[in-house]
Amino acid sequence: xxxxxxxxxxxxxxxxxxxxxxxxxLQDHPAINKKTKKRIFDLATELGYRSxxxxxxxxxxxxxxxxxxxxxxxxxxxxxxLSGIEKIVNNAGYNLIISQSFEQEAKEKTxxxxxxNSRVDGLIVSLASxxxxxxxxxxFIKKNIPVIFxxxxxxxxxxxxxxxxxxxxxxxxxxxxIEQGCKEIVHITGxxxxxxxxxxxxxxxxxxxxYSISFDPTLFISNDLTEQSVQDALINNVLKRDKLPDGLFxxxxxxxxxxxxxxxxxxxxxxxxxxxxxxxxDLISRVTEPAxxxxxxPGNEMGENIAxxxxxxxxxTGDLSFTSTVILNTxxxxxxxxxxxx
Amino acid sequence: xxxxxxxxxxxxxxxxxxxxxxxxxLQDHPAINKKTKKRIFDLATELGYRSxxxxxxxxxxxxxxxxxxxxxxxxxxxxxxLSGIEKIVNNAGYNLIISQSFEQEAKEKTxxxxxxNSRVDGLIVSLASxxxxxxxxxxFIKKNIPVIFxxxxxxxxxxxxxxxxxxxxxxxxxxxxIEQGCKEIVHITGxxxxxxxxxxxxxxxxxxxxYSISFDPTLFISNDLTEQSVQDALINNVLKRDKLPDGLFxxxxxxxxxxxxxxxxxxxxxxxxxxxxxxxxDLISRVTEPAxxxxxxPGNEMGENIAxxxxxxxxxTGDLSFTSTVILNTxxxxxxxxxxxx
DNA sequence: AAAATTAATGCAACCGATTGCAATTTTATA
DNA sequence: TATAAAATTGCAATCGGTTGCATTAATTTT
Numbered sequence: 001x002x003x004x005x006x007x008x009x010x011x012x013x014x015x016x017x018x019x020x021x022x023x024x025x026l027q028d029h030p031a032i033n034k035k036t037k038k039r040i041f042d043l044a045t046e047l048g049y050r051s052x053x054x055x056x057x058x059x060x061x062x063x064x065x066x067x068x069x070x071x072x073x074x075x076x077x078x079x080x081x082l083s084g085i086e087k088i089v090n091n092a093g094y095n096l097i098i099s100q101s102f103e104q105e106a107k108e109k110t111x112x113x114x115x116x117n118s119r120v121d122g123l124i125v126s127l128a129s130x131x132x133x134x135x136x137x138x139x140f141i142k143k144n145i146p147v148i149f150x151x152x153x154x155x156x157x158x159x160x161x162x163x164x165x166x167x168x169x170x171x172x173x174x175x176x177x178i179e180q181g182c183k184e185i186v187h188i189t190g191x192x193x194x195x196x197x198x199x200x201x202x203x204x205x206x207x208x209x210x211y212s213i214s215f216d217p218t219l220f221i222s223n224d225l226t227e228q229s230v231q232d233a234l235i236n237n238v239l240k241r242d243k244l245p246d247g248l249f250x251x252x253x254x255x256x257x258x259x260x261x262x263x264x265x266x267x268x269x270x271x272x273x274x275x276x277x278x279x280x281x282d283l284i285s286r287v288t289e290p291a292x293x294x295x296x297x298p299g300n301e302m303g304e305n306i307a308x309x310x311x312x313x314x315x316x317t318g319d320l321s322f323t324s325t326v327i328l329n330t331x332x333x334x335x336x337x338x339x340x341x342x
Numbered sequence: 343x344x345x346x347x348x349x350x351x352x353x354x355x356x357x358x359x360x361x362x363x364x365x366x367x368l369q370d371h372p373a374i375n376k377k378t379k380k381r382i383f384d385l386a387t388e389l390g391y392r393s394x395x396x397x398x399x400x401x402x403x404x405x406x407x408x409x410x411x412x413x414x415x416x417x418x419x420x421x422x423x424l425s426g427i428e429k430i431v432n433n434a435g436y437n438l439i440i441s442q443s444f445e446q447e448a449k450e451k452t453x454x455x456x457x458x459n460s461r462v463d464g465l466i467v468s469l470a471s472x473x474x475x476x477x478x479x480x481x482f483i484k485k486n487i488p489v490i491f492x493x494x495x496x497x498x499x500x501x502x503x504x505x506x507x508x509x510x511x512x513x514x515x516x517x518x519x520i521e522q523g524c525k526e527i528v529h530i531t532g533x534x535x536x537x538x539x540x541x542x543x544x545x546x547x548x549x550x551x552x553y554s555i556s557f558d559p560t561l562f563i564s565n566d567l568t569e570q571s572v573q574d575a576l577i578n579n580v581l582k583r584d585k586l587p588d589g590l591f592x593x594x595x596x597x598x599x600x601x602x603x604x605x606x607x608x609x610x611x612x613x614x615x616x617x618x619x620x621x622x623x624d625l626i627s628r629v630t631e632p633a634x635x636x637x638x639x640p641g642n643e644m645g646e647n648i649a650x651x652x653x654x655x656x657x658x659t660g661d662l663s664f665t666s667t668v669i670l671n672t673x674x675x676x677x678x679x680x681x682x683x684x
Numbered sequence: 685a686a687a688a689t690t691a692a693t694g695c696a697a698c699c700g701a702t703t704g705c706a707a708t709t710t711t712a713t714a
Numbered sequence: 715t716a717t718a719a720a721a722t723t724g725c726a727a728t729c730g731g732t733t734g735c736a737t738t739a740a741t742t743t744t
Binding site: 005007008009019020022023024026027051052053054055056057058059060 | 729730731732733
Binding site: 347349350351361362364365366368369393394395396397398399400401402 | 702
């Protein structure tokens with residue numbers, strides 16, 4: 001439209017004062033007379049003035065933008081985390097730029113570069129499942145731009161991390177199955193190059209060993225946890241075994257629910273023939289029959305936590321110890337899919 | 343860090359050429375000699391130059407950023423849409439800024455303002471359930487900044503819309519239930535001030551009337567579709583009726599799944615006592631027992647469509663007819679929850 | 685009322701890239 | 715070799731705020 005954009009110079013001209021004063025007035029600078037401020041604000045509103053963030057960012061070298069890179073957007077857990085992040089960040093006056101790595105290291109790298117070039121003030125990352133090399137974050141570290149990892153973290157990187165105790169969660173899930181009398185527990189999980197899956201797996205093994213059950217590598221299945229993979233694992237592997245397993249610990253609820261339907265279709269009774277434990281406590285774990293025992297992993301709270309830590313760092317006085325690890329609590333939600341004893 | 347940021351001036355100085363040439367070289371401007379370009383690119387890489395988007399945006403008055411406002415992030419449907427949008431938009435070199443209205447008109451308004459002030463090149467919106475006044479989008483319209491509505495649209499606004507034929511979907515769902523022998527079909531849905539719910543409701547009523555079933559207002563329940571509300575509706579209303587209904591059309595799959603568990607708990611058999619049809623075709627509709635009949639509503643494709651339309655408009659030559667409506671196909675996925683006849 | 689403070693305001697440079705137009709260099713044509 | 719045409723490159727203004735330092739105006743203090 002013809003609507004010319006109003007600038008501080010326009011305001012200055014109309015008010016017969018300098019652009020400097022307008023700028024300061026708009027920022028509520030203490031040195032500016034209250035009446036002058038009022039005149040500025042009034043005219044600004046009247047003319048529909050809006051600050052040009054680019055000019056401002058350019059000068060201030062700050063963007064008020066936070067970048068987020070996640071493996072995928074379309075899971076309930078991820079979107080809960082994002083929802084939590086967005087809420088906090090937005091209230092603090094920051095913008096969110098979001099991108100997905102689609103579980104690919106290469107995409108993650110280019111996304112990281114984009115974020116860097118967008119000059120985000122901070123970066124929040126959950127790693128792709130196959131990322132092995134972390135050099136793409138070096139530019140951030142070098143420039144002292146905070147990077148927070150959550151859920152899928154990189155142990156080797158010196159930076160803030162927000163996660164759960166996956167080892168403990170894996171241990172508790174497995175222990176619970178053992179207590180229900182399971183002896184042959186299948187563990188289906190993601191790429192164990194990633195901490196989340198590795199640690200849960202370690203917890204699984206530790207529980208087995210603590211209860212004197214020897215770890216059977218053939219009961220351990222690591223794949224990408226897509227429907228296809230889960231189906232393959234069950235039909236071509238688990239269900240083909242001479243002796244069918246009596247327990248299944250699978251590391252997300254969608255997969256657990258999906259596995260449940262496949263096992264039931266195959267004629268197995270859950271939990272009598274095979275007990276199941278999932279992970280996350282998504283709604284889906286509550287609507288299956290039987291409902292699925294799972295680990296409660298509060299995504300929304302995690303998101304809020306992450307955001308708060310980052311914002312505090314950015315807004316607070318240049319604090320020191322920005323290298324910390326935050327561990328959130330999880331709990332086992334026992335439901336019918338695993339209860340074999342009363 | 344000490345790392346000074348490299349600018350085109352630094353490059354220019356080192357190469358003994360002007361910043362203009364560097365700028366053009368970096369943009370692969372045809373008037374610049376190939377050898378010069380190579381020298382520029384080489385030095386840029388060597389020194390780790392990165393373009394300052396703010397300076398560039400400031401000068402070009404374009405941000406390469408697209409804003410998205412949705413009611414909530416944490417639903418599978420929404421995140422699929424976002425995932426689709428992100429994919430396309432990112433490939434086209436745009437950034438995504440995302441925010442949530444939390445279903446509140448007020449928050450939607452402030453988010454819109456923020457987007458406006460962030461000078462997004464385009465805006466993608468799915469309305470909050472209680473938004474009645476659309477004046478907050480006027481600023482965009484006035485400035486000719488494209489706004490695309492999807493799913494939850496505003497009929498009265500003249501702008502591009504991407505959605506499904508909710509009337510038809512509602513009709514098909516209801517017709518299917520009728521064909522299965524249902525006579526008393528409960529319809530639980532969201533705020534009918536919003537097109538999605540209103541149209542599905544209209545479809546429901548039309549199907550009833552086409553099959554000579556009179557519409558019973560007491561079988562129609564409109565609420566916010568939270569778990570709590572669905573539970574209330576079923577327990578304090580539906581299940582308290584003298585004559586229990588024999589069909590349920592509920593407009594999202596999570597709610598359908600949740601409703602299913604409640605009805606089963608109450609001792610009803612599905613589909614024998616009551617047949618159920620949901621909406622969306624989320625994974626959750628496939629893992630319940632029985633699996634839930636639903637309307638397939640492909641979020642990811644919708645997202646990609648939206649993004650493509652917007653990008654084409656932004657990158658393409660200033661096209662004309664930017665006021666169109668795109669209707670995506672949906673289909674009824676018949677599953678066990680509604681099959682009462684063979 | 686003059687001098688010393690304190691409060692307000694303005695000057696001018698700067699942030700880094702872009703671009704219309706002019707100037708210079710190179711290559712082609714006569 | 716002089717001249718026209720094409721290919722390259724550079725000048726200088728511009729985008730809109732921000733900020734250190736200087737200046738001017740309003741208050742206080744003697």
